[in-house]
Amino acid sequence: xxxxxxxxxxxxxxxxxxxxxxxxxxxxxxxxxxxxxxxxxxxxxxxxxxxxxxxxxxxxxxxxxxxxxxxxxxxxxxxxxxxxxxxxxxxxxxxxxxxxxxxxxxxxxxxxxxxxxxxxxxxxxxxxxxxxxxxxxxxxxxxxxxxxxxxxxxxxxxxxxxxxxxxxxxxxxxxxxxxxxxxxxxxx
Amino acid sequence: xxxxxxxxxxxxxxxxxxxxxxxxxxxxxxxxxxxxxxxxxxxxxxxxxxxxxxxxxxxxxxxxxxxxxxxxxxxxxxxxxxxxxxxxxxxxxxxxxxxxxxxxxxxxxxxxxxxxxxxxxxxxxxxxxxxxxxxxxxxxxxxxxxxxxxxxxxxxxxxxxxxxxxxxxxxxxxxxxxxxxxxxxxxx
Numbered sequence: 001x002x003x004x005x006x007x008x009x010x011x012x013x014x015x016x017x018x019x020x021x022x023x024x025x026x027x028x029x030x031x032x033x034x035x036x037x038x039x040x041x042x043x044x045x046x047x048x049x050x051x052x053x054x055x056x057x058x059x060x061x062x063x064x065x066x067x068x069x070x071x072x073x074x075x076x077x078x079x080x081x082x083x084x085x086x087x088x089x090x091x092x093x094x095x096x097x098x099x100x101x102x103x104x105x106x107x108x109x110x111x112x113x114x115x116x117x118x119x120x121x122x123x124x125x126x127x128x129x130x131x132x133x134x135x136x137x138x139x140x141x142x143x144x145x146x147x148x149x150x151x152x153x154x155x156x157x158x159x160x161x162x163x164x165x166x167x168x169x170x171x172x173x174x175x176x177x178x179x180x181x182x183x184x185x186x187x188x
Numbered sequence: 189x190x191x192x193x194x195x196x197x198x199x200x201x202x203x204x205x206x207x208x209x210x211x212x213x214x215x216x217x218x219x220x221x222x223x224x225x226x227x228x229x230x231x232x233x234x235x236x237x238x239x240x241x242x243x244x245x246x247x248x249x250x251x252x253x254x255x256x257x258x259x260x261x262x263x264x265x266x267x268x269x270x271x272x273x274x275x276x277x278x279x280x281x282x283x284x285x286x287x288x289x290x291x292x293x294x295x296x297x298x299x300x301x302x303x304x305x306x307x308x309x310x311x312x313x314x315x316x317x318x319x320x321x322x323x324x325x326x327x328x329x330x331x332x333x334x335x336x337x338x339x340x341x342x343x344x345x346x347x348x349x350x351x352x353x354x355x356x357x358x359x360x361x362x363x364x365x366x367x368x369x370x371x372x373x374x375x376x
Contacts, residue, residue, distance in 0.1 A: 058326050065329040080319050089326065112308070119307035120300070126314035131268050133321040138246050138277065140328055141253040141361065173329065 001073040003048050003101055011124045012117065022115045028102045036092040036100075043081035043088050044105045049074050052098030053162055057091045066171040068132070069095070069159060075125045095163060145174045146182050189261040191236050191289055199312045200305065210303045216290045224280040224288075231269035231276050232293045237262050240286030241350055245279045254359040256320070257283070257347060263313045283351060333362045334370045 001009070003025060004017040027050075030036065037043050039059055047054075054070040056078075067090065070076045081088035082105055111118035139148050149172055153160060159168065169179040189197070191213060192205040215238075218224060225231055227247055235242075242258040244266075255278065258264045269276035270293060299306035327336050337360055341348060347356065357367040 058329060060330040063330045067325065067329070080322055083315050083319060112311075114304070116302070116304050116307060119304060119311055123300075123307055123311035123314055126311055126318050127271050130314055130318040130321060131271060133318060133325055134268055137255065137321055137325050137328070140325070141246060141255070142248040142251045 002050075006048070006073065006075075007117070007121060010128075011120050015117070022111045022118055023103050023107045025101045025103055028100050030094045030098045030100065032094055032097050034094045034098070036094065037078045037081070037088050037090065039089065039091050040087045041078075041081075042085060043078040046075060046077045046082065046103045046105065046108060047092075048101040048103075049076065050099040050101060052094060052096040052100075053159075054098060055093045055095050055163075055167070057093070058089055059091070060089075065173070066167060067136075069156070069163060069171065071156070071158075075129075079129060140173065145172055145178060146185070148172050149179065149182050150186065190238075194236070194261065194263075195305070195309060198316075199308050203305070210299045210306055211291050211295045213289045213291055216288050218282045218286045218288065220282055220285050222282045222286070224282065225266045225269070225276050225278065227277065227279050228275045229266075229269075230273060231266040234263060234265045234270065234291045234293065234296060235280075236289040236291075237264065238287040238289060240288075241283040241347075242286060242288075243281045243283050243351075243355070245281070246277055247279070248277075252358075253361070254355060255324075257344070257351060257359065259344065259346075263317075267317060328361065333360055333366060334373070336360050337367065337370050338374065 003021065004015070004019075008015045008017050028047075030052075036047065036054065037045075049070055049072050051072055054076060055066060056068040056070065056076070057064050058067050059065070076092070078088035078090045078092060080086070081090070108118065108122070112122060139151070143151070152168070152172070165179060166176045169176040172179065191209065192203070192207075196203045196205050216235075218240075224233075224235065224242065237258055237260050239260055242264060243254060244256040244258065244264070245252050246255050247253070264280070266276035266278045266280060268274070269278070296306065296310070300310060327339070331339070337356075340356070340360070353367060354364045357364040360367065
């Protein structure tokens, strides 16, 4: 999906997909292992993933935890840093070779001043990022690890093949051994 | 703070606060204990809190957990239900007598079609709700209960006087006895 198709599908069904966007977009190719945004860096870009998987980790300097795996057709960034201008408490890393559309924050902020379309897009993206974080918080509060794993497998079966198990365990907030136990239990 | 003042401060500094909003707003007064949105209800309103404290809980039918306490000058709703039209998995309850500005979802959606201002407002509110959820998720992942409590006291000292300790313990995801222990440790 292109950003144009995303807008037509999720933001404004009347959008003409041959129209030029009021924000310049360039394509970026990032080999596996690339760090898109490092801890401490100030986020100056927003990405729309076209191909690959990106991991978002958070750290307090001592403990590191995986917050999210990003799949194609999703907007992402170290978004709190993008919004506040403060150094990123997250790291964005390509788990596979990735292709992404890249927009610069300064171009987006300029467009936010006058463009109805880009404000609609920014609103819809923020709404969907809110729902994603809110759902995960809820699951941590009221679902156990087995339920969280089952949900993950149902919603993102490709994750299990693409991402090492110790990373999935970290994402679920459990020990790798606990994940192995859960997987055996579900398989039997 | 009024919605007009909020817009001028956080959304658009050029906003003329004598201007009429493109969305009708009515004031609501809700006595202590009122349920603004119940589990299973479809959220049709957005609120801007003028006075009081609102508690947002989440439940899976078995376990209930407090996700947030809302203080004045904040927009809130059962926001995922508001966005998706699905039944709310949250309950919004007034912990004190509350006054809130209330906007209807249908009026907001209409304004989203054409109003630059209301899209900017919706974007800014969604961004701030995203950051709030994202910060709390991060704290659950990488901070312990004592650090989370210390942060809460620093950022919202009035919470400690206004909300019973068992609710604060629930919000922090710990037993009330653990919270008492943490409080004694910090006090000594």
